[in-house]
Amino acid sequence: MQQTMKAIGFQEYGSADVLQEFQLPIPQPAENEVLIRVAAVGINPADWMFRKGDFRFFIRGKFPFIPGADVAGEIIQAGNQVRQFQQGDLVYAMLPTTRAGGYAEYVIAKVNEVALTPRSISLMEAAAVPLTALTALQALRDRAEIKAGMRVLINGASGGVGSFAVQIAKAMGAAHITGVASGGNEELVRSLGADAFMDYTRTNVLQTDARFDVIFDTIWNHTFWQWKKLLNANGIVVSVNPIAENPINTLRARLSGSQRLKSVLVKASGTDLNVVRDWIDEGKIRPVIDQPYPLTQAVDAQKYSESKHVRGKLVLVVDEELASQRPMDAFQQIEAR
Template identity: 35%
Template sequence: MRKVLYDRFGDEQVLEVREQPAPTISQNQLLIQVKAASINPLDWKIYHGEMKLLSGSSFPKGVGIDFAGIVSQVGSGVTRYRPGDAVFGFLEVFKGGALADYVVVTEEAIAHKPANISFDQAAALPVTGLAALQIVDQLAGVRQGHEVLINGATGGVGLFAIQLAKQRGARVTAVAGPAGLGQATQLGADSVIDYTKQRIGELPQRFDAIIDMSDKLSFTAAQQLLKPRATFVSMLPSPLGLARAFFHNLFSGQKHQILILKPSATGLRTLAALAEGGLQIPVEKVYDLANIRQAYQETSQGQVKGKAVVVLD
């Protein structure tokens, strides 16, 4: 089978498509034939070596966290799935390996794919959808009447966060570039801000929650826009950032929460129900496996807005 692997940290040139033996399963595992896998910023932060404290430095390493596909084999202990089922799910966040013809998972890492979405859309849903759920419901605690600012609103997570925050009854202000303003409005944002024309720090209103998807807005800069008891949520944890946030939160009503993604089968089933109910899953660009370096180069450089997916035929 084909699998994307790399033997050292570096840029997209370290990624290679190699032939590997097909994996085998134990009694509590399933073998999934991957139809599509999505691209996430965490992927390139890992292969660049920025997350080595969490990912480790042993090689070779695989790439890709979330996927959609068809159950090929099931172990004797598997009860909820059978060969031929269409599913979507995730692998270990800092281990990866979804960009392969086959992956091995447990039942707790997958859910049935909704019939009303494609494999491409299903692959785009787990990491960014679970992140948006965790941010909106757990970290920011968004609820009816809240004023929410989403910075970087038309990235993968932001597209879902807009929709979820609106479902919770919040008033959403979305910050994006000129090309993303229409999409943010279409997904439900009450107002949009073009960051090339207006500085966020000059906004007159104050917010119950500020969610920064861009990794460019500091907590210090965000504090002036927060209400006295409000929450700032940022992405991509670091040991120093987590420590600073912890000690700050002990003494201040303005909280700084940092996303540490915690995938779960329950979360996947929630996403499946949301997709069946009309959650929009915009896939901006689709690549094939032969163009994997181009796919990561373009996405890591910001040339693709929203979600990008790699298909495996």
């Protein structure tokens, strides 16, 4: 096995043009980790936010920094304490964004971050899933505590998180889902399961007469107090803004009535990726991919991501042959051992 690998990253903050190719040693897995040969990696806004220096406190000058939290690929080596997976398994994982490393030919993942990939989609498609699907799942299930029969509004319904949120809300039994996006995305949003659509370029969403039990704001372009008037009694707003649910805002929300404000800070979870995998294989949800790029075009891909007009997700293909593969049935993988 080769000793070094190609990776794309940065060693200073700046525009997408600071991204460059590095030759780095292939990492070695600890006892509870696996080494993954990367087929493809999904692009998330956190990738370019870190690159711009928005979260420099978390990197603390650890350069070169290799972005990429969403990976799909093949396990090449497993630590000696790993029992769930073995060499040759096709897996996907969400890596913590502060560690990342997916813009590379190989990456390390902790065993509890990993799951077998859905059997019905390619590894390229699987790379578009982890962070955004887990964000939507944990927001709706854990923070909003969505129940069958609820009315739900998804703000940013055509984006990476929003496109999964529409489908997951439907899978969890929401009675009525309203998707908010630009008009050109109406067909997509309705195809994902939205019952109603609002074009924010033509309609002031805050002036609708509709009322909701849950509002999931994936854009955070409105405050809780703007959303509040659209909530039913005991309704809840969940925001992807990690600082929305601060002590002051939480106290003000409680004092203003029974409606609540919560934030979602996604957590890596192989267990939750198993839930997502089953839903994908059952045809309940699917990844939406705007377009794939080769890893060598990471600069162009990040520039497009920064435009904030991406439908669903962008994916960087690291290994074209591997990325095109679909795994055998996940249960067969286990039974074959």
